[in-house]
Amino acid sequence: MNKEKAITYSLLAHIRNTGTLAKGPIDIFIPLIKRVLSKMNSNGIFQGKSVSEIKSTADQLYYIDFPIPVLKKILVEICKEVNTEEKTHFVLYKDGAFSIKEFAFIEYDEIIESQTKDINELEDLFKQFCETSELKIENSSSIFKFIEKNKFNLSKYISNSQTTNGFDYTAEAQFVNFFKQIPPIYERIKNIYLGSIISGYIEYNSDEAERDIELLFDTNFIVGLIDLNTPESTHTCRTLLKIAKQQKFKIRILKDTIEETKNLLDTKAEFFEKSFLQKKVNPEDVYNACDRRRLNKSDLERIADNLETTISTFGISILYQTDKLNNEAKFTEEYKLFEKVRNSKKSALHDATAILYINKTRKFKIKEFDKVNAWFVNNSTSSDGENIFLKNGFQPESIKADDLLNILWLSNPQINKNIEGNDLAEIGLTSIISLSLNINLPKSKILRELDDNIHKYAKEEISDTDIIRVATRITNKQLRDIEELNILAETDKVEFVKRLEEESNKQKRIEELRIKKLEHIFENVSRRTDELEKSRKEFEEKSKGIDEILKEKNSSTSKVAKLEHELLKERNIIIELKRNNWIKIELKKWRRKTWFEFLILSSIMIVALIYIFNESDWNITKAIQYFTVLKSNFIISGFITFLLAIFNSITIKTLFGKYRNHSNIKSYKESLVIPDNLKDLK
Numbered sequence: 001m002n003k004e005k006a007i008t009y010s011l012l013a014h015i016r017n018t019g020t021l022a023k024g025p026i027d028i029f030i031p032l033i034k035r036v037l038s039k040m041n042s043n044g045i046f047q048g049k050s051v052s053e054i055k056s057t058a059d060q061l062y063y064i065d066f067p068i069p070v071l072k073k074i075l076v077e078i079c080k081e082v083n084t085e086e087k088t089h090f091v092l093y094k095d096g097a098f099s100i101k102e103f104a105f106i107e108y109d110e111i112i113e114s115q116t117k118d119i120n121e122l123e124d125l126f127k128q129f130c131e132t133s134e135l136k137i138e139n140s141s142s143i144f145k146f147i148e149k150n151k152f153n154l155s156k157y158i159s160n161s162q163t164t165n166g167f168d169y170t171a172e173a174q175f176v177n178f179f180k181q182i183p184p185i186y187e188r189i190k191n192i193y194l195g196s197i198i199s200g201y202i203e204y205n206s207d208e209a210e211r212d213i214e215l216l217f218d219t220n221f222i223v224g225l226i227d228l229n230t231p232e233s234t235h236t237c238r239t240l241l242k243i244a245k246q247q248k249f250k251i252r253i254l255k256d257t258i259e260e261t262k263n264l265l266d267t268k269a270e271f272f273e274k275s276f277l278q279k280k281v282n283p284e285d286v287y288n289a290c291d292r293r294r295l296n297k298s299d300l301e302r303i304a305d306n307l308e309t310t311i312s313t314f315g316i317s318i319l320y321q322t323d324k325l326n327n328e329a330k331f332t333e334e335y336k337l338f339e340k341v342r343n344s345k346k347s348a349l350h351d352a353t354a355i356l357y358i359n360k361t362r363k364f365k366i367k368e369f370d371k372v373n374a375w376f377v378n379n380s381t382s383s384d385g386e387n388i389f390l391k392n393g394f395q396p397e398s399i400k401a402d403d404l405l406n407i408l409w410l411s412n413p414q415i416n417k418n419i420e421g422n423d424l425a426e427i428g429l430t431s432i433i434s435l436s437l438n439i440n441l442p443k444s445k446i447l448r449e450l451d452d453n454i455h456k457y458a459k460e461e462i463s464d465t466d467i468i469r470v471a472t473r474i475t476n477k478q479l480r481d482i483e484e485l486n487i488l489a490e491t492d493k494v495e496f497v498k499r500l501e502e503e504s505n506k507q508k509r510i511e512e513l514r515i516k517k518l519e520h521i522f523e524n525v526s527r528r529t530d531e532l533e534k535s536r537k538e539f540e541e542k543s544k545g546i547d548e549i550l551k552e553k554n555s556s557t558s559k560v561a562k563l564e565h566e567l568l569k570e571r572n573i574i575i576e577l578k579r580n581n582w583i584k585i586e587l588k589k590w591r592r593k594t595w596f597e598f599l600i601l602s603s604i605m606i607v608a609l610i611y612i613f614n615e616s617d618w619n620i621t622k623a624i625q626y627f628t629v630l631k632s633n634f635i636i637s638g639f640i641t642f643l644l645a646i647f648n649s650i651t652i653k654t655l656f657g658k659y660r661n662h663s664n665i666k667s668y669k670e671s672l673v674i675p676d677n678l679k680d681l682k
Contacts, residue, residue: 002063002141002144003116003119003120003123003141003144004062004063005062005063005064005144005148006119006122006144006147006192007112007115007116007119008032008062008063008064008195008199009148009191009192009193009194009195009196009198009199010115010118010119010188010191010192010195011032011108011111011112011115011195012028012029012032012194012195012198012199013190013191013192013194013195013198014108014111014115014191015028015031015108016028016194016198026070026073026074026077026201026202027077028198028201029066029070029074029201029202030074030077030078030081031105031107031108032058032061032062033054033058033066033071033074033075033078034078034082034103034105035061035105035107035108036054036057036058036061037054037078037090037100037103037105038103038104038105038106039057039061040054040057040100041100041101041102041103041104042104045100046099046100046101047097047098047099047100048097048098048099049096049097050096050097051068051071051072051075051092051096051098052068052096054071054075054098055068055071058071064199064202065202066202067202067203070202072092072096075090075092075098076092078090079091079092082103087102088101089101089102089103090103118188119144119188119192122143122185122188122189123140123141123143123144125175125179125185126140126143126172126175127140129174129175129178129514130171130175132510132513132514133171133174133476133510133514134478134506134510135170135171135174137171142169142171142172143172143175143176144192145169145172146169146172146173146176146432146436147172147176147189147192147193147196147429148192148193148196149169149432150193150196150197150402150403150406150428150431150432151196151197151199151200153400153403154197154200154403154406154407154410155200155203156396157369157395157399157403157407158200158203158369158407158410168436168439169432169436170436170437170476170477172436173432173433173435173436173437174437174476176189176429176433177433177437178514181573182573189429190422190425190426190429191425193425193428193429194422194424194425197406197409197410197424197425197428200406200410201410211370211371211373212250212373213247213249213250213372213373213374213375214249214250214251214252214361214373214374214375215244215249215250215251215252215374215375215377216252216253216254216354216357216358216374216375216376216377217251217252217253217257217316217377218257218354218376218377218378218379218380218398219257219260219261219264219350220378220379220380221237221377221378221379221401222253222257222258222261222307222311223261223264223286223379224236224237224379224401225237225238225241225314226303226307226310227289227293228265228286228289228290228303229284229286229289229379230283230284230288230289230430230434231292232426232427232430233284233379233430233434235423235426235427236379236401236402236405236427236430236431237379237401239405239423239427240377240401240404240405241314241315241316243405243408245315247408250317251315251316251317252316252317252318252319253311253316253317253318253319254318254319254322254350254353254354254357255318255319255320255322256322256326256349256350256353257350257354258307258308258311258318260346260347260350261304261307262304262307264286265286265300265301265303265304265307266301266304268286268287268300269297269300269301269304271448272287272290272296272297272300273297274448274451274452274455277447277450277451277454277467277470277471280467280468280471280472280475281441281442281447281471281474281475282438282441282475283434284434284438286300319357322353325353325356325357326349326353328356329349329352329353329355329356330349330352332352332355332356334351334352334355334356335348335349335352338351338352354376354397354398355376355397355398357376358374358375358376358397358398359397361373361374362374362397365394365395366394366395367393367394367395368395369395369407370411372395374397375397375398375399375404376397376398376399377398377399377400377401377404378398378399378400378401379400379401380400400431402427402428402431405424405427406424406428409424437475437476441474441475441477442474442482442483446482446483446486447474447482449486450482450485450486450489453485453486453489453490453496454467454489454500456489457489457493457496457497458489458493458496458497458500461497461501462497462500462501462504465504466500466501466504467500467504469503469504469507469508469511470500470503470504470507472507473503473506473507478506479503485499485500515574515577515578515581572680572681575678575679575680575681576680578678579674579678579679582674582675582678583669583672586672587665587669590658591658594654594658597654598652601643601646604643605643
């Protein structure tokens with residue numbers, strides 16, 4: 001996706017957020033086409049023989065494809081809106097010819113100029129992020145293609161499009177995930193995403209006919225539903241379930257799916273105590289949800305035991321009679337395919353059975369999304385749909401929960417009111433981030449082995465912070481040779497620890513470079529907030545009716561207050577980073593004092609040895625004899641004993657404690673008096 005299309009998406013999001021879609025979904029495109037007619041008129045074009053001439057200008061201006069039938073509908077609406085009995089500004093003739101007279105539309109010019117600046121800044125930020133993260137990119141505009149990725153997935157369903165949108169977006173996913181903590185930047189990203197989904201209105205022509213629709217939920221959907229995935233995943237699954245109930249969809253689950261989910265949770269419980277690295281590599285792991293919810297091994301086992309009851313409380317019907325389906329599924333092509341890609345035959349049979357059930361419910365192959373009456377709904381990040389779309393343009397049996405939510409949002413005005421665009425963008429972006437970061441990650445077995453090796457060979461040598469940094473490099477695919485690391489752990493413990501420390505230090509350098517970049521970003525955010533405050537005051541001074549003034553004032557104040565709150569959060573992030581840096585410096589000073597003591601005592605002993613060897617003409621035998629004579633002196637002997645006692649029992653022990661005793665280090669950090677300028681702002 002180029003920058004021009006990103007600007008168009010931002011504009012569509014702006015129009016939706018400041019207007020209404022009550023009349024119909026294509027109304028959102030009316031301002032865009034008005035601007036096209038205005039541009040044509042100002043360039044000396046007053047008439048044309050075909051609507052395709054307007055389409056050509058629109059395609060060049062917005063870089064999205066306006067189908068002729070949709071464009072004609074928009075132009076008809078414009079005719080109704082702009083023409084009066086006294087004056088005709090635009091005429092569309094039955095044969096597709098048109099005439100334009102004194103048509104000017106500049107309402108969004110300033111907004112587009114501002115959005116252009118924002119898009120350019122976003123691309124520059126992406127470049128800077130990659131430069132500080134050891135990431136190489138061929139084209140910095142790939143960040144926009146990544147944000148648009150879900151639109152291409154939806155196109156497979158709603159317009160039978162097989163267009164791909166790239167495959168490896170690890171760098172782009174890291175960028176969006178990182179800037180989630182900076183609301184003004186993340187808002188730009190969400191607007192582009194939302195606009196890309198809104199643009200689907202021109203592709204999707206729903207027949208609006210009511211049908212009985214059945215949803216069959218997969219294992220990973222249930223895990224998300226019961227809040228054992230990320231909070232965003234839980235929100236996605238529960239939102240879809242709520243809408244499905246409102247739309248009176250049939251909601252089902254196979255008894256085999258309950259068994260598979262139970263087995264998954266029991267396995268997680270079995271390895272609960274050895275899961276530190278795994279949960280840091282994959283934020284969607286069940287272990288992370290346990291950390292977030294403060295669940296222990298027994299809690300996880302209890303959830304597994306009560307799973308069937310829990311599912312029933314959600315209003316999901318359980319299909320118990322599946323033996324016949326299982327036997328039939330063993331002879332399907334899907335089972336042969338799943339056997340090659342699933343972890344076990346049991347898992348492969350489960351998925352093949354679910355697909356068979358959906359096909360039996362549909363009765364025949366279907367091309368149009370609107371005519372599909374059954375879906376196998378998953379919440380997986382292991383596949384983005386590239387391989388599930390059947391040839392000849394038929395609809396697949398399975399669909400991701402967030403994709404289904406997006407299409408329902410496009411197709412049904414009632415649903416449109418129930419899902420906020422901001423929530424939709426959050427759900428979609430979280431999904432593509434997870435997909436991009438989780439694809440091609442090492443298998444759980446390999447990660448578990450590395451976890452065990454760290455526990456056995458490196459627990460005392462490296463800190464939890466180091467392990468988290470190593471996990472980050474695995475997630476970011478900057479550390480790939482995990483199996484080699486596991487072999488190294490068995491053959492050379494010292495080299496294994498050294499390698500882990502090297503990877504941790506690499507990640508530490510990246511994080512420190514990012515801090516410097518953040519300060520520049522927040523300066524810009526602060527300046528823009530000041531500009532907003534100035535604009536608000538000017539706005540309030542305009543002459544308007546009392547009610548209107550109060551209304552606008554409250555609205556503007558609310559927006560500024562929200563931005564100020566966001567800015568406060570952002571400034572506290574920077575303060576926290578500076579505070580952590582200050583603590584590191586104080587820690588170095590603390591350790592440096594013991595190093596001075598070490599160097600002084602070492603110097604005294606070295607000088608003493610040089611003196612003894614010099615007096616003995618550098619003869620080892622004479623030196624030993626001379627040292628023995630010195631030791632016979634009570635005062636000198638006592639001094640040597642005292643010196644060695646301090647060196648061995650105090651200096652060395654203290655030095656070791658300041659580097660290897662984590663509780664000692666933690667106590668020192670907690671005892672530090674934080675300066676006022678490094679405390680969080682209230």
